[in-house]
Structure formats: C-alpha cells, structure tokens
Amino acid sequence: MAEPTTIDAGADAGTGPVALRTSPLAHLEERMRAAAVTGARGVALSELPFVTMVNLRVGPASEAAGRIERALGAPLPQECGHTTASGSHTVVWLGPDEWLVLSRDAAPAVAADLREALGADPGSVVDVSANRTTLELSGPAARQVLEKGCPLDLHSRAFAPGRAVSTTVGPVPVLLWQVDGVPTYRLLPRSSFADYLARWLIDAMTEFGSPELP
C-alpha cells in the first residue's frame, strides 16, 4: 500500500463538503516538497490527506468481532504492533479491545458496514477521519530522521513493514506505521499537531542534504 492513498468520493466529487475541505497540511505542501533529499541519504515527506479512519471498539473474542472480521475481510490483529489488510482496508491494533480501520473507501460507507456488523452488541464504530492526518516519510534516511525523536527501537530486528504502534515522535503522539522496506513510514498525528510535526520533520531532514560528517 505504498501508493498515494486517495478517497473514492464517487458521484459527489467536485461538489459538496468533500470538495470544500482543506487538509491540515495543505499550507505546507510546498515546504515539504522542497525539503526532499535525494541520493543514498535521501528522504522525502508528503501528506496523504483525507484517509478514511474508523475507530472500532468491540470485545476481541465476541461474536460481534467475528461478524466485523467477515465484513472487513481481515482478522482483527490481536497483538500490539500488528496490522492486517484486505482490499482497501488496513486494520491497526490500538488497544486490547480497540482498533483503527484505515481505508481508501469513503468513510460513511465503511462506518455503516461496520456498524451494521456490530449490530446491537456492546462496542462502538466511530468515523474519526478528521481526527488525524497522514504524513508519509520515505527514503533510505527515513529511519535516521525518526530516530532523532522516537523512543522506539526502529531497527529491522524490532520493527518491520506491516507493523504499526502508538508512540511519540518529538513531543507529538503519533500512530507510527511502517509500510515497506525502503523504508517508508506513515505517521498519523492528530490534525492539530500535524503542522508542528511536519515542521519538526522538515527540520530533522535538513542535515541529510549535506554530505555525512565523519
């Protein structure tokens, strides 16, 4: 899922609230593009705006969880750091009874499907697409950029493509998801922290544009 994520807005594209929305980092798009570094120490930053995110809470071994797994076409990950994927959905573990469903489908449809699968059982399905935005940090130096401010061990012995955990980068709480071995990371901060985090990352990327000091 390394390609840019776009939302299929269907027949409503171009009109209505979907066409009017502005992503939290639209004003930094040019700055992020200009900060890209190429070569052996390359790293690039971009925003993937408007990814559908649905917060899901349900008992992990309940019947409702089984129905939701069938609706998603993927099992709910049972351990911290694990993700599962099916079609346009990726399910990220947030807690022992809490998951985040990321999707390229339109948010109302995903939430409606999951809500129908949950039925009247205890749990919740909430469209939280506006809660976070998605930053993509990619390139051979991406891990070194994150290691400046992330307390987690991101070495390949401990962290690999397909793993996603809630942690901090700098002072900002993020959901950190590694999507491939380039490495490419997706950082999901709250929208109101996105401006700060993008500027923090641009600053952290700057040194990789210069030759490495011995």
Place this chain on the structure above:
Amino acid sequence: MLLITCPWCGPRDETEYHYGGQAHVPYPENPAELDDRQWAEYVFYRDNHKGPFAERWMHSTGCRRWFNVLRDTVSYEVLAVYRLDEPCPALSQAGGNP
C-alpha cells in the same frame, strides 16, 4: 529514564506513560457515612512508602490502558507489572524488570 513494560504493548520509555498514584486504594463502601476527616483521608492521604510500592500507571501515548506497577521507591527498579484484574504479586515471586 524508567523502562516500564506495559502488559499489552511491551517495554516502552517512561515518557509514554502517566503516573496515577498509589494502587489498591478502595472506594469507600458507604461514602455518605464518612465524616469530613475520613473523606479527606480517602481522597488525599496516601502512603509514602520506602521500598516496594504498588502504583498505577497509564500508557497514555500507547494503548491508553491503566495497569499496576510494583516499583522500589529507593532504587526505582520496576519489580513487577500486572493488570488491574490481577492480584498484587507477592514480593518473593517478583523477578526483576520483566
């Protein structure tokens, strides 16, 4: 920096957690029957124990779950970590930082 092992997320830095004070402070069975002094003692008075101390922590930037930690207040060693529905482990069974 303390390295605390969340029962769900594994070892993470102390900066990912919030401290929640002493553990195992029971809510009064009949709070309406308490006089002001007893209520103040329930709300505000906590042990200031030297040595192994059971306390609550929350993994605030991770899974956002509360759990209990048995920590030595002298050496800061984390002696045991256990969920809220588990009993406080006896010290003889507690190993080092798991």
